[in-house]
Amino acid sequence: MFFVRTIFWFSVSLFLLTTSLYASSHKWVAVFAKGTGYTAQAYDSRGDWRDLLWVIKQRRAQGYEISALEHGGGLWFVVFSEGTPYTQSHLRSAKNWDELIALFKKEQKLGYKMIKLEHGSGRWVAIFAKDAHYTEQTLSQVRGWEDIDYMIRAKWKEGYDVIDIDHGKSTWIALFTKGAGYTNQRLAMSRKFPRFMEIIRDRWKDGYHLISVEYGYKRWIGIFAKNTSYIDQGYVSTRDWSDFNDEIKRRWKRGFHIIDVAEGW
Numbered sequence: 001m002f003f004v005r006t007i008f009w010f011s012v013s014l015f016l017l018t019t020s021l022y023a024s025s026h027k028w029v030a031v032f033a034k035g036t037g038y039t040a041q042a043y044d045s046r047g048d049w050r051d052l053l054w055v056i057k058q059r060r061a062q063g064y065e066i067s068a069l070e071h072g073g074g075l076w077f078v079v080f081s082e083g084t085p086y087t088q089s090h091l092r093s094a095k096n097w098d099e100l101i102a103l104f105k106k107e108q109k110l111g112y113k114m115i116k117l118e119h120g121s122g123r124w125v126a127i128f129a130k131d132a133h134y135t136e137q138t139l140s141q142v143r144g145w146e147d148i149d150y151m152i153r154a155k156w157k158e159g160y161d162v163i164d165i166d167h168g169k170s171t172w173i174a175l176f177t178k179g180a181g182y183t184n185q186r187l188a189m190s191r192k193f194p195r196f197m198e199i200i201r202d203r204w205k206d207g208y209h210l211i212s213v214e215y216g217y218k219r220w221i222g223i224f225a226k227n228t229s230y231i232d233q234g235y236v237s238t239r240d241w242s243d244f245n246d247e248i249k250r251r252w253k254r255g256f257h258i259i260d261v262a263e264g265w
Contacts (some may be wrong), residue, residue: 016060025265027193027237028072028244031213032256035231038067039083041257043248045075049121052076056091065089066127072215072263079258086115086129093123095169097141100124104139113137117175119168134158135179142172145217152187162223163183167216182225184208189221193237194265196220200235209233215264232256 015232041184042064046052055080056066065078066085066089071077092107103126104114113132117139118125125174142151151174152162162178162185167173168189186208190196200210200222208224210233215221 009129020057025239025263026073027239029213029215029235029237029242029262029264030244030248030251030258031210031233031235031260031262033209033230033233033250034257035046035229036081036257036259037083037085037229038081038095038257040064041067041252042079042080043078045077045230047074047076050077052078055090060089062113065129066091067115067209068258068261069116069118069125069127070261070263071118071125071141076120079261083116083168084129086113086132088112089115089127091113091125093125093127095123096169097173100173102249108253113177114139114175117164117166117173122171124168124173126167127202128264133179133181134177135192137175137177140174140176143170145172145219148172148174156185161225162187164219164253165214166224167214169194172216178227181227182211183227184225186224188219188224189219191219193220197237204233210235210260212260213262218265220262220264230259 012130032231039161044055046055059080064082065084066078067081067084068079081214094103107128112130113134114137115127115129142148153236155176161180161182163177163180180220188199190199203224208226209228209230210222211221212224213227238244238247
């Protein structure tokens with residue numbers, strides 16, 4: 001009986017330790033910049049998709065546009081901004097690649113451009129808007145991580161910039177656009193977040209700006225570019241949700257605005 005109890009408590013202790021380590025490695029990351037053109041920001045988080053759509057409707061009525069979107073930890077996190085270069089922003093969702101492409105083409109015919117792509121709750125969700133400065137857009141998908149570099153380089157040769165990349169359903173989807181005005185784009189990846197932070201600092205020293213950050217397939221991915229409107233950048237990473245909220249408000253007081261949000265391990 002003593003042996004059985006010992007095994008039981010050892011199993012419980014191991015479970016608690018594993019859970020604690022798992023939680024301690026989890027983090028929310030927000031990328032900030034000055035020179036975005038934004039004049040005000042707000043954000044909301046919801047676990048239910050319908051609640052999220054209701055919040056978006058309320059924020060749009062207040063004059064905000066949707067500027068960033070992330071799904072993680074069972075939550076949808078959406079950032080709203082005033083002073084965006086686009087109007088009439090809205091969300092559209094698709095269950096798979098074929099639906100996403102059909103949606104993408106439909107929105108294009110209506111004069112909308114895709115601003116951001118995110119995967120969560122079994123669906124692909126995109127931000128579309130009008131009057132964006134983008135002139136031409138396309139989506140590409142690959143299955144293997146090793147194919148991403150080839151895909152991006154091929155689009156660079158065609159004159160496109162990559163502005164977003166996301167992972168879901170064993171697929172990588174990248175959003176490419178013309179008219180962004182970026183130069184010298186670079187893609188960086190690391191499985192370890194501390195190493196990813198070092199890469200960000202190194203790129204900043206070389207005159208690059210971080211325009212998008214993503215976590216997928218156990219990798220942190222950063223898209224960097226030169227010739228952006230940003231004049232200063234920073235980021236925060238926290239494991240606690242309340243700390244994340246506090247850090248965002250501190251950055252706002254210093255004149256920074258959120259340009260992207262990611263969640264990972």
